[in-house]
Amino acid sequence: MVAPITKSRPRFYSTGELAELSQTHIENIRYFERIGLIPKAGRMASGHRRFGEEHLRRLIFIRRARDMGFSQDQVRALIALSDGTPNSCAEIKSIAETNLRLVREKIAGLKRLEHLLAETSAKCRGNRTPACPLIEVLLQ
Amino acid sequence: MVAPITKSRPRFYSTGELAELSQTHIENIRYFERIGLIPKAGRMASGHRRFGEEHLRRLIFIRRARDMGFSQDQVRALIALSDGTPNSCAEIKSIAETNLRLVREKIAGLKRLEHLLAETSAKCRGNRTPACPLIEVLLQ
DNA sequence: CTACCTCCCGTAGTAACTACAGGTTCAAGC
DNA sequence: GCTTGAACCTGTAGTTACTACGGGAGGTAG
Numbered sequence: 255m256v257a258p259i260t261k262s263r264p265r266f267y268s269t270g271e272l273a274e275l276s277q278t279h280i281e282n283i284r285y286f287e288r289i290g291l292i293p294k295a296g297r298m299a300s301g302h303r304r305f306g307e308e309h310l311r312r313l314i315f316i317r318r319a320r321d322m323g324f325s326q327d328q329v330r331a332l333i334a335l336s337d338g339t340p341n342s343c344a345e346i347k348s349i350a351e352t353n354l355r356l357v358r359e360k361i362a363g364l365k366r367l368e369h370l371l372a373e374t375s376a377k378c379r380g381n382r383t384p385a386c387p388l389i390e391v392l393l394q
Numbered sequence: 395m396v397a398p399i400t401k402s403r404p405r406f407y408s409t410g411e412l413a414e415l416s417q418t419h420i421e422n423i424r425y426f427e428r429i430g431l432i433p434k435a436g437r438m439a440s441g442h443r444r445f446g447e448e449h450l451r452r453l454i455f456i457r458r459a460r461d462m463g464f465s466q467d468q469v470r471a472l473i474a475l476s477d478g479t480p481n482s483c484a485e486i487k488s489i490a491e492t493n494l495r496l497v498r499e500k501i502a503g504l505k506r507l508e509h510l511l512a513e514t515s516a517k518c519r520g521n522r523t524p525a526c527p528l529i530e531v532l533l534q
Numbered sequence: 535c536t537a538c539c540t541c542c543c544g545t546a547g548t549a550a551c552t553a554c555a556g557g558t559t560c561a562a563g564c
Numbered sequence: 565g566c567t568t569g570a571a572c573c574t575g576t577a578g579t580t581a582c583t584a585c586g587g588g589a590g591g592t593a594g
């Protein structure tokens with residue numbers, strides 16, 4: 255087991271450092287703070303934000319969840335449910351399954367679209383004889 | 395010369411009729427008119443819009459194109475190109491092919507997501523033993 | 535000391551609609 | 565002719581999830 259990059263002393267991060275470490279846009283971090291998706295950061299004397307490990311973990315969590323296609327509301331629910339409440343696991347699974355169903359529907363729709371586009375495009379020779387099949391399809 | 399009023403029906407439609415016939419939301423029709431995606435409608439004395447066959451054809455064209463995943467800008471380009479300009483067919487084909495590529499990329503991304511969700515969700519029994527695998531995945 | 539970078543805040547913009555609020559007009563029934 | 569309810573009008577604001585910008589202040593290397 256490799257020791258993670260842990261600092262025994264409390265680590266603090268500037269907004270830019272946190273953006274780098276969490277692979278999140280800097281404006282996005284401020285945005286997440288504003289809408290309450292991450293806790294409010296402490297401040298330095300200068301007014302610059304001072305984030306801690308907790309913010310980093312939360313941001314990585316959020317990015318992963320977003321990568322998994324969860325909406326902002328779902329992410330919010332996942333955060334609330336990930337705190338160890340009994341039975342929350344079942345709720346989390348249910349959110350994931352709803353999402354999986356939506357993803358599968360999206361894939362199915364896009365595949366139909368792909369076939370339509372590919373077929374129609376293949377018929378087109380780019381010379382409009384007798385008429386462009388793409389436009390024909392759109393006009394009926 | 396007497397115009398054959400009886401048979402060559404200059405059909406007019408109200409906004410609601412057009413919405414019904416083109417399967418478009420009524421607010422959407424007004425929106426499309428406002429942004430110039432369809433021509434400005436004529437007006438009755440009362441101020442109610444009066445649409446013609448041309449509007450209906452255009453709206454159906456737009457709906458089809460949108461169903462095919464074309465963006466509003468692409469739809470605008472397709473409308474401009476569908477007017478019979480020489481060589482436009484090649485440009486139309488190019489728009490369609492760009493779109494096809496984007497659709498395929500979206501499908502690939504969603505499939506990766508589908509696997510991740512399905513796998514993680516399958517591991518979850520909804521009883522958090524020892525910990526919810528979905529949350530584990532999000533936390534690393 | 536002077537660049538230059540990073541950070542601050544607030545606002546506005548993006549796509550592509552969708553949803554009011556608050557009013558007019560039309561069509562049908564009595 | 566009157567009433568009622570549906571359909572229509574305009575204009576603005578809300579949606580999702582950010583992203584960009586303007587204009588200024590703090591931090592640091594040479």
